[in-house]
Amino acid sequence: MESGGGAASTPRTLPYYVAFSQLLGLTVVAMTGAWLGLYRGGIAWESALQFNVHPLCMVIGLVFLQGDALLVYRVFRNEAKRTTKVLHGVLHVFALIIALVGLVAVFDYHKKNGYADLYSLHSWCGILVFVLYFVQWIVGFSFFLFPGASFSLRSRYRPQHVFFGATIFLLSVGTALLGLKEALLFKLGKSGLSQNQTHPLWCLDITPTP
Structure with missing residues (x-):
């Protein structure tokens, strides 16, 4: 859960890129919520709408918050390393x-x-991504937050941690897009899927509210 240390000059364009990334991320979360609310009936735990909790949580957790966690060391590069490390871990x-x-x-x-x-395919990719993310989280905690790993060991592992962090984030985005495509296919093929009862929730013919 750590990147390179030391103070560094901040590129002048970085705040604009960060602001754009936050705007894009919040837009994705808002659009997902609006899509679930207007076209999928909303969100509820104790009903047929429980499934809708899944896409919203995955977009918020593994796309938006994970992306923000990756940006911490770029945005707060001049802050104390311990502060950025804790913020990275909390996210x-x-x-x-x-x-x-x-x-x-x-x-x-x-x-x-x-x-x-x-x-x-989406479900298998999703499980793979979550397992990889969990392993990355455990290993990162063990190396960078748990007071046991030596400095040399952290230094050797840091490049791998950064690489796998970015890779898992890209896999998370790809898996989310695959899930949205799967939802579209279920909707387009709702007749056959309803008969097979593979996943009837996506087959509900819900029209948007005024």
């Missing part, structure tokens, strides 16, 4: 918890309704 903690809620929601929904788990 990842929230991302992990929210993503875990999203996973629990989809598995619990399947269990309540008797549907099969892990039946699509």
Whole structure:
């Protein structure tokens, strides 16, 4: 959970890039919420709408918050290393918890309704990404926050941590897009899918509210 240290000059254009990334991230979260609310019936835990908790949590946790965690060392490069390290870790903690809620929601929904788990490419990619993210989180905590790893060991592992962090983030974005595409395919093929009862929630013919 650590990147390179030491004070460095901040590029003049960095604040604009950061502001754009935050605007883009918040727009994605807002659009996901609006899509679920207007076209998927909304969000509720104890109902058929429990499944909708899944995409919203995954977008917030593994896309928006994980992306912000990766930006910490760029945005606060002149702050104390311990401060940026803690902020980086806290954002990842929230991302992990929210993503875990999203996973629990989809598995619990399947269990309540008797549907099969892990039946699509998106679901397998999602489990892979979450496992990789969890392993990255545990290893990062052990190396950079737990007071046991030596400085030389941290220095050797840091490049791998940065590389896998960026890779897992890109995989998270790709998996989210794959899930949205899967939802579209379910919607387009709602007749056949309703008969097979693969995932009837996506087949609900819900029109947007005025």
